[in-house]
Amino acid sequence: MRKKIKNFWAGLLMLAFILQPALVSAGIPEGATYLRSQVDDPWITMALKAAGETNIPLGHLRSVSGNLATDYAKTILALASVGENPKTFSNVDYVAKLKTYLTDNQMGDKNLLNDDAWSILALASVGEVNSPEAAAAKNFLLANQNADGGWSYSVGAGSDTNDTAAAIMALLEAGVSNGNSVITAALAYLQSAQNIDGGISYQLGSNSDSGSDSWVISALIKAGINPSSWNQNGNNPVTHLQSLQDDDGGFWWVTPGTSEWNNKAMTAFAVIALSNKTYPVGYYQSGFVPGTYHFRLEGSTSTICDTQVAGTTALDLVKNAASTCGYTYTITQESYGPYLRAINNDQAQGMSGWLYFVDNISPPVGADTYILEEGDEVLFYYGEWGWNPTRLSASLLEINPGEAVDVSAQYFNGTDWLPLPNAVVKVNEEVRTADALGHLALTINQNGFYQVYVDTPGFVRSDKVKITVGDTVSQEVGLQVEVDQSGGGNIGGEAIALVVDQSQLNFGTLAPGQTNTRVVNLTNGGTVGLSVGAAVSGDVVFVSGIKISNQSWADYTQAISPNESKTAEVSLTVPQNYLASGIKSGELIFWATSQ
């Protein structure tokens, strides 16, 4: 009998193991159906791809104009996921746009961390995880890990699971191993945020939600951990997330009935997670077939070659790119090994010869013995030993005639990118000179395409940055429209804005009859005067017990001028006849209308 019971359980376990992928995939087609009924955005694109859908709408990814690094990062990730080239899909090179957000050795806003994580993931999706921008973002993330192992959305703030999951995925993508203490500490933080229902909370102590479940599931998959193995009383993040799916395929944010402001905004993240996908959802490979490398050849007077080519050693690339780029080369066999003596008419003589960098660093071995690794970028130049590689960045890649663009020239000293004082900058063949900090305010009056690069004596010529001036954009590839979501177009005029400085009001533990007060600051961040009122919903203890500035919340009004802040004293008195106990939830909305 015992044996039979044992066999039964063993069989059941085996069946569960076999069925696990099917169970995990449950609900994905329905989720995709729900997403198709929504307004397209990059996350929905990634989710549809993750769900195995075809005919995915991409129109919304054309001519994106953002004001945040993440605007470009998520666009790049979406395009890479569907196999489109983010550099050429639109008339805008989104990768170049993203790279312009490198400031103060990090990506985007120096007060934020999420833009660093997503920049790494976006650059990784186009094979540029070893770029200086990704490296800077990686170092910034590493320097800002909290003591509890997690990361916050912003520098110096408390950890949250969503941004910790994003940071884990980014660092793994950037080459940090999943056994590294940085990752193991972060995973421990995520596990500490798991609730008894198996789900994950946004921050320790809050309720499980589908967004947190989704991000953490994707991070665990990337770290090689089965999300279903994070078991709590028979529940895990996957089962919790699945429990939030509605009949229409959408995923509720939290358990229905627990929040009256529930919504399905997290559905795209849920579909990606339940499809067993992580970030990037896909990689764009433009000639980036495995075993090929970016190769650039800078001659004495011009760039000879800039391509992607296969090879085993750095010297192989010189040989293998010759027919593609149309140059001749001479390699002689010397006592110490092969020697690259000439390319075209640039022959080694005197102090000048052919030297090379891999990822801007001079390897300690000859080019014939340097074994290439995935993502390596190889640069050969004709010049002298000790010359440093340079690069150029531009604040804008598309300008109107007469509009100024800020161009910055830098050189790499082996560890850091530094300003190149008085750099010689070439605009096509016209010579300009940067200031002592390597900056140049460049104004171009004629429509056209301009190749801008650093060509300073004693330094290696930089890669070229293409700046488009005027309506040449339309002449190049059809028509272009730039959607300006920062306030242009027909969304002009004045703005209403209200900021409430505290989103959680903790009144502590109160007995019936007791009162506690919290002060909330309300700031008018818009351009028009505001009239602010309030509405309270949720548990009756709040609806009947909340007062604002000593009056019933229903009667509360407050006028606030633009850029002015006003305080509101929110007090809670637990009614004497209140019989319930425990943690109660509710919501206070400060409603603003323009005066």
Next chain:
Amino acid sequence: MANRKNFSGLLLPLILASLIVGQSVQAVGVGVKPKRIDLQVKAGKATNTEFLVMNVDEKPALYQIYPDALEKAIEIAPTDFLLDAQASQLVKVQVKIKTPGLFSTNISIVARPLEASGFSAASGIKLPITISSSGWSRWWLIIGLIILLAACLGLVFGVKLLYKRKLGIRR
């Protein structure tokens, strides 16, 4: 019963409303452009407009948008979305009103924190929307059709009568 009384006696002094919520202090903000929407529409025809929702704070937040009234006439997309700090989302509004008249309500835009527990404070904006719908109302159309029909019948009847009289004169 005695036990229950004792329990109630113990319970009453111990009724503590433990209103423990999250410990973090996080701001939440919302901005909207323009400050109001005024639409001139034709009754029965769909008219589209849009407005911009901005996260004016330094933290991501969840945004929800809905009309306070005229739910069948005002369609909004998207209604729920997540916005990063300082990010914005263009929201499309389609208005289709069947009858002429002047209609006024608000579009509510609420920004909520990502944490899902306790007593939360949210930031909201009421965006006034007025819709001036012109055209013939259904009743006026029906009355007009009846009048037109009556006029046609009268005309036919009149012509017939005139024809009969002419025939009478000839005889």
